Amino acid sequence: MARTIGSHGPTTLEAIRKAGVRLIYENGYEAMSLRKLAAEVGIQAGSLYNHISTKQDLLFDLVQDHINDLLRELDLALAGKADPVEQLRAFVSFHVTYHMTRKREVFIANSELRSLEPKNYDAVVALRGAYEQRLAQILTDGVSDGVFEVVDIQVATFAILALLTGLCTWYRPGGRLTREAIIAAHEKLVLSGVGAAQAVTGEVRETGRLPHGAAAGARS
Template sequence: MARTIGSHGPTTLEAIRKAGVRLIFEHGYEAMSLRQLAAEVGIQAGSLYNHISTKQELLFDLVQDHMNDLLRELDVALAGKTDPADRLRAFVAFHVTYHMTRKREVFIVNSELRSLEPKHYEAMVTLRGVYEQRLAQILSDGVAEGVFEVVDIQVATFAILALLTGLCSWYRPGGRLTREAIIAAHEKLVLSGVAPHAAAAAPRKTAKRARNLVAG
């Protein structure tokens, strides 16, 4: 049943955005109509234009906000860390946690980037490149300091991101493993791939989480 919330102010815009995320996630961008979106929010279809100009604008805003949040929150997660191995662990923990808690937004970005108009697409690919460069820089710094052994930084960057983002296809809240155990497993996989010695020297707490994962 459609919710009746009126058609005024930021509350309605937020409701439109949340409904847009859910409908695009469940049905896809092309299949979602503005009439369907308006009904979900509980307003007349014409009232949508008080808050968004087009369906394309809504998609762009959702993707752009996701990418900006991703970059901003990553910088917070990395703040104060200088050791490459610590920064890589922090990157892995952040990426895995973000993708577990923001699964719908991540899915939309990954599956609907192609639905953006060319100028919007290029802008978002640029932001995605900035995120990728954060990881590439960590790997490069580790190689320069003799901590990491990486044959090709770009290949390693894409491989790590593919590994970490893959959990979106299988992770379900309330499963056998805790979030902490899942993070510990990914940390071990990534560190052992680029720095076996750094993985072995991981904090005892992380090692204990990994053992608990195997035992579970």
């Protein structure tokens, strides 16, 4: 089937990606058939190949684009911040906020690394390494400046990323806590965890509680 350049190309591709994310999230990559994917989008199975090369390429693109988005937006969030404490606070706030809205992509990026072919796996691990390195560098700078106390930078990097990403398993919009309250709770854990307790905002530190009005929370 010839590759067509039609006006609906990008729209169809976007629909394929969205359906792909949902199907992989719900059943896993191995269990997703291209026939089912096409049916979800409302096109013939053969027409998929006008938009994607293979199922593997679709998975790779989804995971790769997710991490590239993360990297690009993180660099915007960190821009202009030179102080490690400010950088770490910005990192926490960015990572938590981003992960509140990308639960499915995050799940796929974590659970379907197993399904990437070796070349694709290596590329994704390298990208993920670049993201981890941003956090590792902040921690390293904070230790150098004497404002952080960290036993092992690598373990702390992985542990903090896991802590922040864990949000994806329980966060639901409209729950007990506001976004700001959730960010503040994570900020306290991470900044205190690396020994920068004095850097946590006054309101949280003084009372040990969230400001009044932090409303009603969710775990579905």
